[in-house]
Amino acid sequence: MDDVLVTGGTGHLGTDIVRLLVERGDRVRVLSRMPGTDPDVLGIQGDLATGSGIREAVTGVRTIVHAATLSPAAQRGYFRPVDFVRSPPDVDVDGTRRLLDEAARAGVEHFLHVSIVGVQQSRIPYLRRKAEAENLVRGSAIPWSIVPATPFFWLLARLHDHMAGKRVWLLPSNLAVQPGDSADFAPYVVESVSGGPGGDRTCFAGPEVLSQSDVALQYQSARGIQRRIVGLRLPGFALQASGPQTCPAGRRGTTTWAEWLAQH
Numbered sequence: 289m290d291d292v293l294v295t296g297g298t299g300h301l302g303t304d305i306v307r308l309l310v311e312r313g314d315r316v317r318v319l320s321r322m323p324g325t326d327p328d329v330l331g332i333q334g335d336l337a338t339g340s341g342i343r344e345a346v347t348g349v350r351t352i353v354h355a356a357t358l359s360p361a362a363q364r365g366y367f368r369p370v371d372f373v374r375s376p377p378d379v380d381v382d383g384t385r386r387l388l389d390e391a392a393r394a395g396v397e398h399f400l401h402v403s404i405v406g407v408q409q410s411r412i413p414y415l416r417r418k419a420e421a422e423n424l425v426r427g428s429a430i431p432w433s434i435v436p437a438t439p440f441f442w443l444l445a446r447l448h449d450h451m452a453g454k455r456v457w458l459l460p461s462n463l464a465v466q467p468g469d470s471a472d473f474a475p476y477v478v479e480s481v482s483g484g485p486g487g488d489r490t491c492f493a494g495p496e497v498l499s500q501s502d503v504a505l506q507y508q509s510a511r512g513i514q515r516r517i518v519g520l521r522l523p524g525f526a527l528q529a530s531g532p533q534t535c536p537a538g539r540r541g542t543t544t545w546a547e548w549l550a551q552h
């Protein structure tokens with residue numbers, strides 16, 4: 289039995305992590321701006337962007353699973369030009385720094401940071417913030433693990449839901465993706481909690497490497513819509529800037545995009 293704090297425990301991934309930790313008997317806390325009322329979990333109201341609640345949340349825990357994040361594009365379901373210029377540091381960088389500082393003070397033994405595949409190569413501002421957060425974790429005195437994943441299906445679905453209002457979909461024709469189900473990733477994160485500090489752990493991805501048009505066509509088929517897809521070949525610098533979005537040799541989920549779409 290472990291005392292575990294999960295930041296982001298109310299999010300898509302975090303909800304599944306919390307459920308699995310509770311099921312195996314861990315004492316679980318969740319730090320959130322709006323913690324729920326689950327009787328099996330100690331909800332602590334706090335905000336990584338301001339620092340409120342962090343000290344209370346970390347005191348007495350052995351392990352922190354840091355799965356909180358703020359991606360404006362993911363929240364709204366579409367990209368704005370500003371997303372290619374800047375991304376707020378408040379949660380992913382400043383919040384991670386605050387959490388690490390308080391964790392060090394409290395003697396936390398394992399800081400497990402959830403990250404995204406390819407952030408160290410990417411030039412996309414939100415992914416740069418995630419890379420900064422990884423660097424803070426690596427430079428910390430607390431024993432750590434970093435567990436990266438490729439984009440989740442819920443995010444792809446949200447982005448495609450927004451595109452559904454448009455008749456023509458402009459998509460990169462030469463960017464391979466390997467999205468996965470956050471529910472398949474959660475058991476791997478929990479396994480990494482048991483494994484203890486493991487440094488950079490192998491990445492997680494879904495079972496299939498797909499082109500962006502495969503992803504879009506499967507979405508259209510599942511939702512019963514037809515939109516024209518126009519492929520746009522990204523030049524080398526743009527491909528490099530977006531960073532790799534596959535992890536062929538890593539841990540694989542089993543749920544396919546088509547199966548996930550049929551279930552949601």
Ligand SMILES: NC(=O)c1ccc[n+]([C@@H]2O[C@H](COP(=O)([O-])OP(=O)(O)OC[C@H]3O[C@@H](n4cnc5c(N)ncnc54)[C@H](OP(=O)(O)O)[C@@H]3O)[C@@H](O)[C@H]2O)c1
Pocket residue numbers: 295296297298299300301302319320321322323334335336337338354355356357358362379402403404405418436437438439440441443470
């Ligand atoms: N989405 C993807 O495609 C994807 C892919 C690979 C890896 N990841 C990583 O996986 C992790 C979880 O992602 P997700 O998709 O499950 O995220 P999500 O559903 O968007 O959830 C975000 C979580 O962050 C918390 N949060 C946001 N701002 C906060 C603040 N100021 N203070 C405290 N908590 C705050 C939210 O809690 P409250 O709103 O309750 O405060 C929520 O629980 C992140 O590290 C993300 O980078 C995501």
